[in-house]
Each structure stands twice: as structure tokens, then as C-alpha cells.
Amino acid sequence: MATADAMALRAFQYWILRYRRTWRGTVVISIANPLLFLVAIGVGLGRLVGPDAAALGGVDYLAFFAPGILAAAAMQNGIIEAAFPVAVNRGPGGAYPVAAGTPLEPEDILHGHLLFMASRVVLSAAVFVAVMVAFGAARSPLVLLTLPAAALTAMAFALPSAAWAVTLTDIRPVNGIFKWVVMPLYLFSGTFFAVEQLPAVVRPIVYATPLWHGVDLCRSLSLGTVSWPLALVHIGYLTCLCGLGYLMARRLYRRHLHA
Template identity: 75%
Template sequence: MGASMALRAFRYWLLRYRRTWRGTVVISVANPLLFLIAIGAGLGQVVAPDTDALGGVSYLAFFAPGMLAAASMQNGLVESAFPVSFSSRPGGTYPVAAATPLEPSDLLHGHAIFMAIRVTMSAAAFLAVMVALGAAQSTLVLLALPAATLTAMAFALPAAAWAVTLSDVEPVGRVFKWVVMPLYLFSGTFFAVTQLPEVLRPIVYVTPLWHGVDLCRSLSLGTATWAGSLGHVAYLTAMVAVGYLLARRNYRRHLHA
């Protein structure tokens, strides 16, 4: 019964997306791809590939998998924080649905399935362009797709747990300003963490995005190790699990009819 009800909630988001998908293309697909082409294939042509920081690969090969993870983080937040905060307001989708036989957990599960599908679609489009541009150095790059999805959900579920408690969408904008942008700049996406001052590196190493960036990059370059990859996956999976548990609690508290 629970799975059936969650699928009903998922179908709502799917039907809604069929009417609104054009508006999501720019921010979820076009923007990251423009970054990849302009910075990776453009600016990257003037960056020497033999620097120690790049590990002897081209800047495009270094930058592209990092951007894949960073774009997935952004898409995870876009697909969770904004829709959940809008839906949670009085008269929004969540309170209306909660007055039906749907339980708060059904709303969470259905929406989370949709989030996972959306971020995977965007990551797949990015990965296809990345491979077409010759940025991938290993067939292990195919595993970067589930890695990117895991990175996205490590942000999406905690964001949903927080957003469902909001009465106004304005705080979500501040998260993009004060959380997303600093993570973009200082989690190894554009340059190696080793180029940062030593005092800042431990802070970077505990951020979720760095784990996603390093995992996707090592898979794309073929430098992944079992220990390193499992460590990244364990960290990101823990983020997903904590976010899910918090979301279940907060959905129940704020949406129970």
C-alpha cells in the first residue's frame, strides 16, 4: 500500500514536469554545459597540462568531472529546496495532498524518486557531452553517473528536510549565495585543493561536494582506488541517510493532517 501511494505522489511530479520541463533545461543542463565548453574546452586550452596540480592531464579532463559533481549538487538543491518550500506553504501541494489518504512519508518518497530521476537525467546529459569532448580518460567514467546522482541526493534530501519547515522561500536563495557558490569555488571543482593554503584544506576535505568531485574525477581519470572510492561513497551515503531520516521526521511533523 505504501509503495502504491508513493507512486501516486511521484506521478504528480512527473505530470507536472511534463508541463514545465522547458523552464528547467537552462539551469539544470544548459548552464553546466556552457561552463564545461567555455571553461574546460576554451580556457583550458591555455592551461599547461603538465602541472603537478592537474596530475599531468589536460585542464578539460581535470575540470569536467569536477563540474559534473558540482552541477549535480546544484541540481539536487534546485530539485528539492525550491519545490519543497513552495509545496509546503499553506494551500500548496503538500498540505492539500496530506489531507487525502496520502501520508507524509508517501509525499517524501514520491518526491524523492522524482528528484533522483531528474538529477540522473541532467547528469547523463552532461556526461554524454563530457565524453564527446574527449574529457574522459577511462571507461570507469560510466560509474561517474551513479556517483553524480549520489552526490546530488546527498544535498537534496537534507535540503528537503529543511525546506519542508519553511514558511517562506526566501531563505533558499540565501543558501545558494552562501553555501552553493563557496562550495563551487573551494571544493576542487576549478582547481586542485592542494593549491589552497594548508590551513583551509581540512575544511574542504569534510565538505560533501569535495567527496563528490574527487570520486567523479578519479573515476573519469582512471585513478580511482577501492579504499578511496568506498570512503567517498560511505560519506555521501551517510549524508543521504541522515537527510532521509530528518526529512521523514520533519515531513511527519509539518504535514500531518
């Protein structure tokens, strides 16, 4: 009998085969859009922001903005790779009910899809980091660690998103997540400007958001200003969110995907 790992790999292979036919449609959203943000805002608008701005820590805007948009793009890609595909494929005619009718267990379906999600967000983040370095946006060799940091940020959103999406019988609620989650976090998690520029009463709310932890971790690594105790707080926060999301997803996949 095949092991659980082998069964999960079979599910992963399905997503890889499927992606070979659809990858062109994902490039714009997951890679091109963030890179256009980087060029238009970081390089273009950034020239209007003086490097001596105290709120930027004395670095130019491109160096400040690039790791922030890396983390924000990772969040967006994590949600895109989880919420939409899971919601679509758990319905009638989707891949999940078909897989549930095979020897695959709900956990195998979950694990295989999670492996695919992780591979997608890592690939997108790797391309972005390479462009950051090419544009001279990195200030430290520690920028290489922004790749696992961005991947962790992405999965901190992907796992809870998958857990929620597998409960849906209609994909329309997924559209609301971009209006009520993605855009507010993009704007108020330190991606475009320092959190210190926000009113003092708002800052504790920002510090509690997962994206701020991802942004601050990626930015401190890229700039070489990392405080390792604070970095461990960021990593611990995002890891706990991944763990909670996984436990929720595992339970809900069992409930909704029994053949």
C-alpha cells in the same frame, strides 16, 4: 488498501505530470548552464592551462575540470530540485497540504517527491556525462560510474535540503543557500583547481565538505586513477549524509504535513 509503495508512486506520478508542463523552464538551469561552463572554461580557458601542470596530475584541464563540474552541477541540481519545490509546495495552496488531505501519508509524499528528484538529477547527470565523452574529456571506461557517483552527490544535498525546506513558512531563506552554500563549495571543493593549491590550513575544511568527496570520486573515475579504498570512503560519506537527510526529512515531514 494500497501499499505504501503504491501510494508513493501515485505521488511520483503527480510530479511527472506536472513536469510535463514545466520541463522547458528547468533545462537551462539543470543542463544548459553546466554545459556552458564545460565549454567556456573546460574547452576555452582550458587551452591556456598546460597539460604538464603538476597540480592537474599531468592531464589537460578539460579532463580535470569536466568531472569536477559534473559533481558541482549535481550538487546544484540536488538543491534546486529539493529546496525550492519543497518550500513552495508546503505552503498554503501548494501541493503538499492538498496531498496531506488525501489518503497519502507524509512518508508517501516524501517518497514520491524523492523519486522525482532522483529521476531529475540522474537525467541531468546522464546528459552531462554523454557530453563529457563526446568532448573527449573522459580518460577511462570507468567514466560510466560517474553517473551514479553524481547522482549520489546530488541526493546527499537534496535530502537535507528537503528536510530543511519543509520547515519553512517563507521561501526567501532558500535564496541564501546559493550565496552561503553553493557558491563557496563551487569555488573551494576542487572543482576549478586542485585542493593542493590551497593553503594547508584550509585543506582539512575542504576535505570535510560533501562536494569535495563527490568531485574527487567523479574525477578519479573519469581519469581512471581511482583508489578503491578512498572511493569507498567517499561513497560511505555521501551515503551517510543521504541517510541522515532522509531520517531528518521523514521526521519533519510527519511534523509539518499532518492533515
